[in-house]
Amino acid sequence: MKIIRVNSDTGNLPPTVATIGFFDGVHRGHQHLIRHVVEEARRSRMMSTVITFDRHPRQVLQSDYRPRLLTPLDGKLLLLSKTGCDQTAVLSFTREMAALSARDFMRYVLVDQLNVRKLIIGYDNRFGHNRREGFVDYVRYGREMGMEVLLDTAFAINGVRISSSMIRSLLKEGRVDMARRCLGYxxxxxxxxxxxxxxxxxxxxxxxxxxxxxxxxxxxxxxxxxxxxxxxxxxxxxxxxxxxxxxxxxxxxxxxxxxxxxxxxxxxxxxxxxxxxxxxxxxxxxxxxxxxxxxxxxxxxxxxxxxxxxxx
CATH class of the missing domain: 2.40.30.30 (Riboflavin kinase-like)
Known part of the structure; x- marks a missing residue:
């Protein structure tokens, strides 16, 4: 798996099918989403890309915030390398990035820097300034800039949707065996x-x-x-x-x-x-x-x- 550290000079990348998120833990729900990205990329004969961040966004927006992560960045990249995706793009999250609207983020980062042609979004994922907009907006913006935006399904165990926050709750209760079922490791x-x-x-x-x-x-x-x-x-x-x-x-x-x-x-x-x-x-x-x-x-x-x- 290739790792791309995204900066202002990033560009001239091949067309890609991508997804975006913090992906803390790279749990089975994340693996479910990334598997669909890889499958769609193969069907479309494009690269598959996971787009993530170098730090938790709240660390930038709240100076006193101290995250309790499931995986530090190095561990997350190692887990992502096992998913079968072609490349992971690591964004440096800044206040300037946080101020971008969803449309501007899609235009200046996803399209101009990463050449995303198809974006598959997790069922509960939102991005852009204050996360104001949602999937319908992303579809409209994508259509304007030649990007197809798709919504992925949730991954559940016994009817319970898997999320990083749910796994953190299990660990705080000492239920490490259940956390393992949700993480996949x-x-x-x-x-x-x-x-x-x-x-x-x-x-x-x-x-x-x-x-x-x-x-x-x-x-x-x-x-x-x-x-x-x-x-x-x-x-x-x-x-x-x-x-x-x-x-x-x-x-x-x-x-x-x-x-x-x-x-x-x-x-x-x-x-x-x-x-x-x-x-x-x-x-x-x-x-x-x-x-x-x-x-x-x-x-x-x-x-x-x-x-x-x-x-x-």
Whole structure:
């Protein structure tokens, strides 16, 4: 898949069938839409293009907005590369772009810069200044400038339409197994291993403290999860369990993400790790003493190993 960083000099591109959106998570609903773009492009003998943005629009329009993303940009581009589309065009979202009407955006960006001849829009997608206009308007504007505009159907599971906001809600409730069904893959956090409190090692469960602060990714509901961990520069996924919470047994207050990889002793400090969530085991709670906590961790490990074995 070719990646195009769109700027004022972009042009002279071949005719394309495109869709546009933020595509956070590239979930099954997005995959459904992009599949139709690819199919239409093949029928029309044109390129297929996914048009997305380098940052969440609200980050530009609201200076204090801090997104809780399903996928950072690099992760999103990786997922898009697996959809079969020919190219992804990344727009740098600015206040100037946000001020464009839908008609001007279609003319100056979609037509003049990206040579879009057919635009397939997600069932709930709107663009242009304040998102004032809708599909009927896009069709009319497209007709004026030689672009066919089509509306895609929604993708649903058991009658429920899949959306990024719905998946975020599932993760906030700790329902990572349902989020996986909607995404089409396990929800995955990326972060660097930093120094921790070393309490797990004293209990016989050494953990890596994962710092995800800079990724702006959404952190699931506190609790203990069965996970798979991929280390930097490796394709192997290692079984483990992760605790998200404040370590109440140790009178902690700040949220930490500590992952215990089964039968693993190497030093991971400074490495980037990818933690994929399989299922939530239990909520975090305070124990009266370390012996109780250790016994609970043993039970957690057994349950996590069983869940991960079922997934193999």
């Amino acid at each position: 396990p929800y995955t956090l990326a972060g660097k291993v930093v120094g921790g409190y070393r309490n797990g090692r004293k209990l016989g469960f050494p953990t890596a403290n994962v710092d995800v602060a800079e990724t702006e990714q959404l952190i699931p509901e506190p609790g203990v999860y069965a996970v798979r961990v991929r280390l930097e520069h490796s394709v192997t996924q290692l079984p483990g369990m992760m605790n998200i919470g404040t370590r109440p047994t140790f009178d902690g207050h700040e949220q930490t993400l500590e992952v215990h990889i089964f039968d693993f002793e190497d030093n991971l400090y400074g490495q980037q790790v990818m933690v994929s969530f399989v299922q939530r085991i239990r909520s975090e709670r305070r124990f009266d003493n370390l012996l109780q906590l250790t016994e609970q961790l043993k039970d957690d490990r057994v349950k996590a190993a069983e869940l991960l074995e079922l997934e193999d």
